Amino acid sequence: MMMRMNNSEQRKCQNCKKDFVIEPEDFDFYKKIKVPPPTWCPECRLVRRLVWRNERCLYKRNCDLCSVAVFSAFAPQAPYAVYCVECYASDKWDAMQHGRPYDWNKSFFEQWRALFTDVPQRNLYVTNSTHSPYGGNMLRDSTRIYLSYSLLSSEDVFYSKDIDTSRSVFDSFDVVESENVFQGMLGYKNYNCDFIYFSRSCLDSRYLYDCVNCRNCFMCTNLRNKEFYIKNAPCTKEEYKREINKIDFGSYKISVSLYEEFLAAIRNALHKYAIILNCSNCTGNDLINSKNARVCFSSHDIENVKFAFRILTTRDAMDLTYLGINSELLYECQGTGSAHSSFVRFNIHGFDGHNHDVQYSANCGSSSHLFGCVGIRNKQYCILNRQYSKEEYEALAPKIIAHMDEVPYISNTRQGSSDKVIEYKYGEFFPIEFSPFAYNETLAQEYFSLTEKEVDSRGYRWRKPDAKHYSVTKNPEDLADHIKDADDSVCDEVIGCAHNGLCKHQCTTAFRVLREELQYYKSRNVPLPRLCPNCRHYERLAQRNPLKLWHRRCSCNKGTSNKEQGTSGYKNTAAHFHGDASCPNELETPYAPERKETVYCESCYNAEIL
Ligand SMILES: [Zn+2]
Ligand SMILES: [Zn+2]
Ligand SMILES: [Zn+2]
Ligand SMILES: [Zn+2]
Ligand SMILES: [Zn+2]
Known part of the structure; x- marks a missing residue:
């Protein structure tokens, strides 16, 4: 046994049946936080967590407490009571009333699933965010947001995702500390730029890829500290103005050819093997200010972390997706949510407040010593939402862990024509089939996109889009080519998405243009979009690297x-x-x-x- 601890070990993934390697330092970490080594490979573990995160498939329904009409990540047919953000945070209900004793005749996971289904859900994960009735989902400390997802401390954000500490951001993806950005992606400290990808500290520029500290540049790649450049060639201020004025940015046809030119320029640019800034001993991509981060993506200020995606200021952790601010000792968490958490394992969406020693729980906050709890706040020593004394808890929790190994949950799904049997003992994250969401409603579909057939053959769930209740009043090809020819009447139209649902983009098949959005396009001199917001997001996503090395x-x-x-x-x-x-x-x-x-x-x- 000790011999093995000093070596890496190859295992076969329970899910995809491929081999994967567990390194000696991984074993050390598992020992430190008292979990057995994983039985799923890192990628299957990532997908299993992502299936619990639905950002952009939102449905109209009513709060089951106050009846107010809300948007919700949970479909109206879903078997959960759904409370609006205000009701959920109020004292009008008590998750402890759903508590139950542990049943030694059933597997832990079955009992947890019954509790999870029983406890009300928040309609959206929106915290301290105002003036955003159609804001989107996963918003924190943000204001005036429209159909955007995963935002932190930002204002005036439209159709964007993963935006931190930014203002006036439109149709963008992964933008930090920026302002006045249209079509930004993987950007940091940019100001007044359109189509700016993988660039930092740039201003007043358009169509830049991998540029740093540039100003008044157009259609350039790999530039540092430059001003007045067109297609990577220098020019005078007057030449720059003259050339830029010749380009009719407001025309849709021209915008399409500019974007094609931009993509060709990106293909021919020099690509650094990964975007890793101010880091030491890190592997992954899109990492800033980090130390000993291995196989991590889109994260900053992390240390001794492995297999993380979009994690901030966290140390000593493995297998994390989405946030986890100022936290440590986390393992297999999706949306740790609450800041300053420690020793949290197998957790979904922490609610606000510090969590300590919490495992197999969802939507809990400001709590410690929880096992298998859902939706509870300000509690200690609870199992399945039932209160125990410290002594009772400390005696019961190890017994449950042993019981999980003796009576595992057996997941038996069809995989193509044969059965796929997976054993869930202590140490597994929640089964994919327990997720309230279908595969194609979640982030799994964004990063590991599958067709309905492929989803079915893996034994996951697919949701057929609802029949739409609106009818398209304007086909995308009938929109004015130039933004100057678009009048206010376009805001009354239901515009068909040019993909018409025939893509893998969670296409909503139609969309509207808001009045303030039209004003924005006019003032920025960019044409009306021809795709629905989801298809636009997926088109940007296609230009990013996958979460793989x-x-x-x-x-x-x-x-x-x-x-x-x-x-x-x-x-x-x-x-x-x-x-x-x-x-x-x-x-x-x-x-x-x-x-x-x-x-x-x-x-x-x-x-x-x-
Ligand atoms: Zn696998
Ligand atoms: Zn060389
Ligand atoms: Zn080289
Ligand atoms: Zn679409
Ligand atoms: Zn599409």
Whole structure:
């Protein structure tokens, strides 16, 4: 046994049946937080958590307490009472009334599922956010929000996702500390920019990829500290103005060709193996200010963390998706939500307030020593929402853990033509089939997109879109080409989405344009969209790297071009440490080896760009 602890070990994933490796330091962590090693591979674990997060499939229903009409992540047919944000936070109900004794004749997971179904749910995860009746979901400390998801401390945000501490952001994705941004993605500290991807500290620019500290630049890639550049070539201020004024940005046709040109420029740009800024000993992508983060994505200020996605200021943790502010010792959590939490395992959506020593719980806050609880606040020593004394709890919790191993929950789903049997003992996250959401309602569909058939063959649940109650009054091809020709009447139209539901984008098939939105497009001189907000989000998502890493070589080949790789070829402009030979460096990168882009290691990239 001890021998094994010193070595990495290969296991077969219970879910996908592929082999995966558990490293010695992983075993150390599991020991530290008292959980057995996982039986699912990291990717299946990530998908299993993402299936519990529905951001953008919202339904109209009524609060089951005060009857107010609300939007909810839970479909009206779902078997849950749903309370509006105000009622949920009030004293008008008590989750402890749903408490029950532990039943030694049933598996723990079955009992938890019955409790989870019984306890009311919040319609949306919205905390301290105002003036946003159609705000979207997963909003915290934000104001004047429209159909946006996963926002922190932001204002005036439309059709965007993963936005932190920003103002006036429109149709954007993963933007931090920015203002006045249209079509931004993976941006940090940008101001007044349109179509700005993977760039930082830029202003008054359009169509930039991987640029830093640039101003008045148009259609440029890989620039540092530049002003008045068009297509990576310098020009005078007057030339810049003249050239920019020639481009009719308000025309839809022109915007399509500009975007195609932009995507081609991105394909031909130099790509750093990963976006890892001010970090040490990290692997993953989109990481800032972090230390010892392994296989982590879109996270900042984390330390000793592995397999995390969109996590902030957290240390000593594994298998986390979405937030977890100033927290430590977390494992297998989806939406830890509450800040300053510690020693939390197998948890879904913490409610506000510090949680400590909480496991197998959902929607709980300001609590400690909880096991298998749902929706409770300000409590200690509870199991299945029932109060125990400290002594009773400390005697009962280990017995339940042993019982979970003796009487596991057996998940028996059909997988294609055969059965898929999965055993859930202590140490597993909640089964996918317990999620209130169908696969295609959740973030799993965004990052691991499947067709209905594929979802079915994996034994997951698919939700057929509801028949729409509205009829399209304007086809997208009948919209005015130029924004200056769009009048207020377009705000009364139900516009068909050009994808018409024939994509894997959670397409709503139709959309509306708000009056203030029309004003925005006019003032910014950009055309009306032709796609519904969900399809627009998925189109941006397609330009991002997946939440996966591949091991491959740096593509810097003999210091010249790499035409043989099928790109138009990047030509080195500087001397590299490897001289005339190919770069020997190996990479952990979200660019799969078969990708056509030129992907450089840190050293080759810095030689060219910095
Ligand atoms: Zn797997
Ligand atoms: Zn659509
Ligand atoms: Zn679509
Ligand atoms: Zn290299
Ligand atoms: Zn090189």
